[in-house]
Amino acid sequence: MTLSIEDLEGIARIEKDKRESFTYQINVCVAAGCLSCQSGVLKEAFEKEVSRRGWENWCSVKGVGCLGLCAAGPLISIQPDGTYYRGVGAPDVSEILESLGGAPIPRLDCASSRPFFEQQPKIVLENSGRIDPERIEDYIAEDGYKALYNALRMMRPSEVIEQVLASGLRGRGGAGFPTGVKWTAVAKASNGNKFVVCNADEGDPGAFMDRSILESDPHRVIEGMAVAAYAVGANTGFIYVRAEYPLAVQRVRTAISQARHLGVLGNNVFNSQFSFDINVRLGAGAFVCGEETALIASIEGRGGRPRPRPPFPAEFGLWGQPTLINNVETFANIPPIIRKGGKWFATIGTEKSKGTKVFALAGRVNNTGLIEVPMGTTLREIVFQIGGGIPGDRAFKAVQTGGPSGGCIPEQFLDMAVDYESLASVGSIMGSGGLIVMDDTSCMVDVAHFFMEFCMSESCGKCVPCRVGTSQIYHLLNRITKGEGKLSDLDMLEDLSDLLKNTSLCGLGQTAPNPIMSTLRYFRDEYVAHIEEKRCPAEACKIHEAREAV
């Protein structure tokens, strides 16, 4: 017997009734950031204390996904008051329970971080920090799997794609390719068994959006994949997750088995002709496997070396079959688009970039954590309002977006509205959404050196420009950061950057020069200071130590 809409609504009703029976809900963040600050112990302490007091009937304790402000963990939120507490420990439990219904405890209150919590209209993260990621019922109570029902029972595959096209959604994995166009291509491919793949490799060293989505709301991604599979005509899906994310892997596996058990994955979902199942594959520590042809090779059990495209995966993907590959956040946008319509989604954002973007805000900023803002929000709002500015009121220097494929954006562009085009126009990229703030203690040459070391050791080694070129650039930068560079090295850097950008086989080599080109463009004086004055203006490079050691 398969699941019906009545069953789904029944589950939602029971869950909602249960929630309403509680006067207070204590939501403890159990995503990886807070767990590493002992939020698991904290949750148990709350449960014990609530039951010791015999308050179980009106006060619930729930583990929820990421509340966003990872720097201040463990975080809890108290509903319906909407109070957020930071840095909570087991000794605070009694005091917090006593204060329910009264004024918040000033010592723990996140009042100063209000803008962080209030300036984020959420779509992708709408359930993060609100539902228990390990219970499918909690997701269903938030209209979960309704989009899948609507798609399967009320829409033709082509109508699903029309909605995605109308939404203007673009891929969140980096390049910003229109999602609806990609779905159309896979839907049109006529041959064989098609596949849907979720790219959760998230290799950008400074990004944790996808991890957080999978840890906080895994069913949303599963539902997005199922809708996609219906639209393009696929029956098997893969989620390719980094092995470095054990909690995300575990939550995704739990979610898949719950979804199978309930019947939203499996044969004849919602009594339709549609059957779909999902497998999990673990990455093994290779950034290049985020590139789609390398990712396919890796799922097939081979080394992750990209191959020339065309043929594109939409035509020739996993095991040679037509394959749809989208990023985690892209899939996470699908359920609300189907539920509320593509038109609704298209009202949010800028002319060419619709919807919201999740950013992992980190580095020299007070409120490090996960944020979601509409496309078109300015960098200043992100860094200084939501991010709460720079610790110790030091001077802002740059934000780095797009990780090793992106660039450093200087102060003069702080008022720029963020979208795919604007970031590209200043020499960076949207990338997957890592946003690292740097202050005057960060040396831009050192940052370029850091990213080039990354690209050099993550290069798969297949094509010559990337394999040898990244190594040559790294050696030049190494020399400069040690105070041993020559001015002609800067020309050589530009020359090699141009070569890599134009002749490398895949996106890794083609974009690897971006951190160098952008820092050379905006912070050339720092390079020159290292070379001519043998001095690091930010005092980050150990020029003198290096020279003394010689």
Place this chain on the structure above:
Amino acid sequence: MPTEDKRWRLVNRTMRLHGNQPHALIETLHSVQEYFGFLDPDALKYVANSLRVPLSVVYGVATFYSYFTLQPPGEHTCVVCKGTACYISGASGILGSIAKKVGIAPGETTPDGKVSLLTARCLGSCGLAPAVVLDGQVCGKMTPTAVLDRMEVWRNEETSERVPLRGEVDEP
């Protein structure tokens, strides 16, 4: 099976789950490493034969991916995150002081076999930068002293209280 060790049965289970097909290679290597801690030549040979994958391909895959290791790890492991956020918050300072005081570089193990030092590209714990994983537990906002103190404790341990790997002891 290479030995009587019952952990091989767990590895076999992984292979069977994927129909003993060549594409199970990476998943199988993950299992071997999870149960044995590293990949030795006998294990690689066994996996190659079982999945009918050429030896050179197995070795190639095992060395392409940085998550796999062909060396036995020390009793304790310290993984320093080298993601961007951790880097600009002082990860290189932590690595530098370990090199100075303990004398090991990333990828190396102390001569007494007590501590292995590794680096990770990004743990995704950027909000807690700099992050270090000590024996599997993510610790945020670390300082060189805090890491060195922990290593000191490990190195002074009398008996090796190694945390058993999954599958090594009978699970209840």
Place this chain on the structure above:
Amino acid sequence: MKEPTSLTGKKLGNDANPARIFTMTIDNRLLTAREDETVLSVARQNGIYIPTLCHMEGLSLRGACRLCIVDVKGAPRVLPSCVTLARQDMEVVTNSDRVIEYRRKILELIFSERNHVCSVCVSNGHCDLQALATELGMTHVRYDYLYPKQLVDASHPRFSVDHNRCVLCMRCVRVCDEIEGAHTWDIMGRGITSRVITDLNQPWGSSETCTGCGKCVQVCPTGALSEKGKSVAEMTKRRQFLPYLQMMRGEGRK
């Protein structure tokens, strides 16, 4: 699953799926081409020279050395002609200034990577890499030499491998897998630390899978793989076997 053997992703040229024929230009010459042909093969059929290194007729396509790049009108960047399909009305230029300059730089990068000092090499005078340097007019290497010290393995009774001369073109890996069917060779590591290996990175002489056929030696473009006991003058490589073997074995594999 192997990488795609056909760039079109489908089988063409049979009665049910006849390949289309159209015209295109290469270096301003109007030429006819079939939709399953690459720019490189159209150029070669018409006597237009495009340099290649990793490409080898009879082995699978790889597109990795990037020496065969050409300018294609309307493309965002230069394209490798060995893996770019001919298209109707395509306009290709094989010898624009930037293409020539990029090729030379890529070749210099190869020379900077490992030790390719010809005067002490067994393949001096019979080396594809050396010939390319002459053809592309490479006079010096503008980059620093990286030259890590690489192994020389002479454990095999008849052949030896000198990793200092290897350019990682993977011809040996492909011929061993695709033609001989032994797959003794593969590549270990990644990036600048990549290296070709036999079996479990063991001495070639101890390989359990090597049939000793020597095809890898014959296809090697440099002195990395060589036959023992031959003088420099005798070290020519014999590659005539490839087209016929491929024809005889090719059909079944695809």
